[in-house]
Amino acid sequence: MRTSATPASTADNETGPPPARSSRRAWVVTGLLLVFMLINFADKAVLGLAAKPIIQEFGLSPSEYGLLQSGFYALYGISAIAVGFLSNRVSTKWILLVMALVWAFTMLPVIWPVGFAVLLVSRIVLGAAEGPANPMAMHAAHKWFPNEKRSLPSALLNVGGGIGAAVAAPVLTTVIIAFGWRWAFFALFAIGIVWVLLWLVLGEEGTIAGAARDRQTSGGGIDEPHVPYRRILLSGTGFGAFFNAFVSYWGLALLISWVPPYFQIVLGYSASETGTLLVLPWVANALFVLGQGLLSEWLMRRGVSSRLARGVLGGVAVMIAGIAMVLFPLTAGGLQLVLMTVAFSLGAIVFAIGSTVNSEISPARQRGAVLSIYTAAATTAGLIAPYVTGRIIEAAATPATGYTIGFTVAGVLLLLGGLLAALIVRPERDARRLGVDGACEVVAR
Template sequence: MKSSNLDTPADPAEKSDRRAWAVMAMLLVFMLINYADKAVLGLAANPIMRELGLSHSEYGLLASSFFFLFNISAVAFGFLANRFPTKWLMFGMALVWGFTQLPVVAGAGFAALLVSRIVLGAAEGPAQPVAMHAAFKWFPNEKRSIPSSLISGGGGLGGVLAAPLLTLVIINFGWRWAFLSLFVVGVLWCAVWAVVGREGTADRAAAPTGAEPEPVENFRVPYHRILLSGTWLAGFVGAFGAYWTSALLLAWVPSYLETSLGYSAVAAGAIVTAPWVLKTVATFGQGALTQWLMHRGVSSRVSRGILGGCAVFLAGAAMLLAPFVTHPGLKIALITVAFSIGAVKFAIGQTINAEITPPAQRGAVLSMTVGLVTLAGLAAPYVTGRIVESAADPAAGFAMAFAIPGTLMLIGGLLAFAFVHPERDARRSPRTGATSAGRRTRARPVRDLSAPASGTSADR
């Protein structure tokens, strides 16, 4: 008699797929919490300034303090991620996120709030690159567009959910209660992640039947060859402008809507949700579109490079136009586009960077990219505060401040059209290894390193 399906062992590949998507779900929530932690300060900007008696430049310093150690931490953790399990690195980061909220709940003043934001920034700096590295361990290059968009889209989704919910908490219970809610959510995520989190095996070489899989050989290239490639440099400029924009969305846009455009706190909280919604839709849509295009045989240059360049170019144009439009509906529409679609560059850019980088160096390259790009977050809130404070009126100050990221994104889009060539730059970073006879051989481009290598160790 034939055995039933219940008696048939589960297919290992199917189990691995289920585990991969369970991990991806947790990474998505991880990034959602990450962005909610960032956004809460901007949502509570006006009550914080009133209660603590802060000027615009002092609040700008408080917002920028989040990035004091952000970049250094991002780079340092990237090298750690090359050597240690991402599961426990992420667990430690999220636990620190939660506990940095407690001094604020306990009635902290400006100094304690400043220190807590610095520590939070140090713990959040590595979040995106380490989460990307963790996801890429489960998926080969040709299947990474959707996972990377989910991780980047977690920020947009965090804004969609956090902006209205945290605004309601701030209005009804006070701004300190918003920080308490983030502490609870962060600790709960750690408890679930300790059970669900695992390391993927997509970077491992295929092994003969019955043998244990062997790690892919640690092929490496000089880091300067990656970081000085046209693909990386052009992507950096666009991502820098897009991150400057994201920092303004977190720190200043709610206040801008209230002080310069005259909206109430409730209305501003609702309006600021629109960029997060479009950012989420654009990021998730980009992942699906890019993966479909690559499946159809479209080059990475077109499906990733040109698409990302178009997104930041349009965002930059909208940013420059928005302050000069008088029609309220059109102004809000331009603000929504300006502060949203440029974020597509984060998912595309990191996927491209992984494409041109050997797996043994991927964690470090992704983290160095984030460390350099997020210097924009260190500068943007404080520079904007100084510009607004020195302007004749806040509206004029914000118009000048918005011109900075708008121009950067326009330039970044043009550079992407001209210089982003992932396949070309992957070929310029070849991997070399020794055959069993001791001869040096040049293997296929680095971008194929993400897929399992064929053959036995003797063949290699």
């Protein structure tokens, strides 16, 4: 087992076990990464689930609570980029192990009576450790699968977020009601330590059954050039995927930070009812993301272009989410819950799509850094959205009016991002323009 190796060194020296064992190991690793992402989103969601008692205990205004939520993203993007470049040289197994350890220990300080500053600092450190989570998990999984088979594992890893929050919402809410909000943080500490132990034993770097292009590139079969990062990220595919993910993450940040208090303060639901209802968008999130992975892979196996199977599909989904976002605060009852569910779940499919299309247009040696830069840029929405929405709510005549304006702003952004992605995300074209052989993998089967 290797502790650190560049793709070149591992590809040159590894012949590997039989394909059946490699395939099994690929899915074991993917399963562990799925749980990794589950914990990742549970850590994010816990503050929103405990919003009401935290606001009451610390006497926070809407803008102060928004600042606390935004603080999570203070170092999120910087860390994602730094670790992304580090992953070009260091094994993702050990990077993921260290990240998970930091997540776990950032839960501990707040289990004792602390001030607002300690809570804020713990969230900032947690955000720094979680920033690289999605790109590193994707990078680790993509080492085990060729391009045309990456849609499903990419979707599964993003499903982890939906499952994590869907499980966390009722379970952690029950813990908060029964024992207090600090015990919810302790529970996440314990779960994180268990995952670290499992990963230490079962985690493995994907160098045997990995992508054909990656093996050929690093082993000398294909000499992929080093492409300037600005060309990758500012291509139609790179920029379209980024902006679509940015606006979708804006909505996700509101789901985590402002939807729980909206349910309780404006709609009048109890804490337990809120925890139950919040399962809806997260379960739908998981179903939509998994469905996207299956549908995209099915379409591409039948010769449909990556532009249609990934770019257009993601763009249309985000536009539908935008329409639902604008409408749901204007309705009531069952229709409102349906629209809310669509608004905060359907757009999530673009996180998997964005990672997949960026992998498609990136040289293998640069993929970890590209995915990290993409994630860092897209998740800056998490730094902006909670605080801006808090200011909007604070400035409005009533909380209900403020929430409506905040959700409308998010809806308009979703419409713009989805339209742009549908028009300019064209992975095959951009892969050819950048001199990356991923385009050949997609169309030549």
